[in-house]
Amino acid sequence: MGLIFRQLFESVSSTYTYILADEETKEAVIIDPVMETAERDAQLVEELGLTLKYAVNTHVHADHVTGTGELKKRIGGCKSVISKAAGAKADMFLNNGDKVEFGKYHLEARSTPGHTNGCMTYVLNDKSRAFTGDALLIRGCGRTDFQQGSPLTLYESVHTQILSLPQDCLLYPAHDYKGRTVTSVGEELKFNPRLTKSKEEFANIMNNLNLNYPKQIDRAVPANMMCGVFETPSVSQ
Numbered sequence: 001m002g003l004i005f006r007q008l009f010e011s012v013s014s015t016y017t018y019i020l021a022d023e024e025t026k027e028a029v030i031i032d033p034v035m036e037t038a039e040r041d042a043q044l045v046e047e048l049g050l051t052l053k054y055a056v057n058t059h060v061h062a063d064h065v066t067g068t069g070e071l072k073k074r075i076g077g078c079k080s081v082i083s084k085a086a087g088a089k090a091d092m093f094l095n096n097g098d099k100v101e102f103g104k105y106h107l108e109a110r111s112t113p114g115h116t117n118g119c120m121t122y123v124l125n126d127k128s129r130a131f132t133g134d135a136l137l138i139r140g141c142g143r144t145d146f147q148q149g150s151p152l153t154l155y156e157s158v159h160t161q162i163l164s165l166p167q168d169c170l171l172y173p174a175h176d177y178k179g180r181t182v183t184s185v186g187e188e189l190k191f192n193p194r195l196t197k198s199k200e201e202f203a204n205i206m207n208n209l210n211l212n213y214p215k216q217i218d219r220a221v222p223a224n225m226m227c228g229v230f231e232t233p234s235v236s237q
């Protein structure tokens, strides 16, 4: 009896949501659910016969509203989880090194600030998979121009907490904008165009990305500070 694993996609914000469960005990966690797809995810949890213990966010997302609150409404006993450093509302708060347990498995929470102060990467207990949120994206990384972002902090986080994992560890990000689904530590050590550079070159790249602000930022950040627990503001016209 092994691990149940599902990767789900929300196409408006290009967000990946992950469900992990112990096939034996059926205890499950969901990582980075999105409000608009919470019903779909709740249905899958039910169809697979899972007991959803935790709805976990990697950070206070700026580009979409978390599905945490919607899942809590639909699934009794499910607790919302985020890092203590995020400063957001939730049922359970994590510090570096804390464990999120489901059946015989657990996720180790590793603090990986730099995209936001409260970013956590979640590493499966056997180090075969890690869920990096926006700290590390496939051939990229999270932007550092808002939400307490810092290129030097992000560089340090990614190198010490993610790229130090075994080379065959699979890395699952919160987003991909080019249809990619997964990478590995070995691949990113070789091919990441930002993180293979020196710290100084990395900072220079990050300070000159010139990206537009996420379209949903004004609605998403306040709602996510409440971890989706309360009514969320409606979309501005």
Ligand SMILES: N[C@@H](CCC(=O)N[C@@H](CSS)C(=O)NCC(=O)O)C(=O)O
Binding pocket: 013, 061, 062, 063, 134, 140, 141, 142, 143, 144, 175, 211, 212, 213, 214, 215, 216
């Ligand atoms: N166009 C999207 C937002 C795209 C974006 O800013 N993505 C973030 C992750 S969500 S906070 C990011 O860090 N991107 C880094 C990069 O290099 O693309 C929207 O309008 O929502």
Ligand SMILES: [Fe+2]
Binding pocket: 059, 060, 061, 062, 063, 115, 134, 142
């Ligand atoms: Fe983000």
